[in-house]
Structures are given as C-alpha cells and as structure tokens.
Amino acid sequence: MGIISGLNKEFESRVRLGMMSVLMVNDWMDFTEMKNLLQVTDGNLSSHATALEKNGYIEVKKEFVGKRPRTSYKITDSGKKAFQEHLAFLEKMMRQ
Template sequence: MSIIEKLNKDFESRVRLGIMSVLVVNGWVDFLEMKEHLGVTDGNLASHITALETKKYIEVKKEFVGKKTKTSYKVTRTGKDAFVQHINALGRLLK
C-alpha cells in the first residue's frame, strides 16, 4: 500500500481536520467554542460533525444549561487512532 493510500478520506476536508485537531488536544468542546476556533458557519460545522459522528470518530453530548441546550463533542478512541494514523501518513508523505 502506498503512503497516499494510507491517508484517511474522512479527514480530507479542512473543517474535519480542524475539528479532529481541536478534539485530540482537548477534552469536551462545545459547539460555540468549536465554531469560534474554526471560523465556520453553524450549518457547515454541523454537517461535518454529523459525518464524524456517523463514523464513530466523535462522541456527542447534549445537556441543558438553564433553559438552553448545550452540545459538546469529544474524540473517541476510534477517532483518535484513525486521526493519528492519518497524521502519521501525512508526515511520511512530507519526508
């Protein structure tokens, strides 16, 4: 298998790469904080979050703070492993 074949298509989007990067180095991150970090729209962030959640790369937690819903995200073990493999493949590609 070539190095380029080891890159994970699920992380080709810059938004997904950003989401995973933020989550790998943090614990739980809420929607507004993630949106600020990445500078994306609500809809754009939500669609990429859904794609990553479908792949079981991230965990989603919804809770009430007062009367408002707060949605937070955390990387799963599966997600972290897949992301680290992707980053390692990028590193090998750059060498």
C-alpha cells in the same frame, strides 16, 4: 494503489481536520467554542460533526444548561487512533 491511499478520506476537509486537531488536545469542546475557533457556520460545523460521529470518530453530547441547549464534542478512542494514523501517513509522505 497510489501514494495517497493511506490517507483517511474522512479527514480531507479542513473543517474536519480542524475539529479533530482541536479535540485531540481538549476533553470536551462545546459547539459555540468550536464554531468560533474554526470560523465556520452553524450548518457547516453541524454537518461535519454528523459525519465524524457517524464514523465513530467523535462523541456528541446534547444537554440543557438551564433552559439553553448545549452541544459538545469529544474525540473517541477510535477517532484518536484513526487521526494519528492519518497524521503519521502525512509525515511519511513528506519524508519520501
């Protein structure tokens, strides 16, 4: 086991790091806001969101507002815990 073994592989991507960071401080964030904030493409955001959802780190809500579809994201309790552990390990690595 190397020095980086405590890092969560699911958070290696800058997009996923960004998504999780945003969701740590916002209850819900809609797709368009998240896309603009992170400056990524629709497909890029969508694929990273799917991966985070599959791991149980975020919740995805799809609804219609009027006749327009809206997708929103929220961090789950297990996502919060996993991300906090990831950040704590990064801090520990920096102190060594």
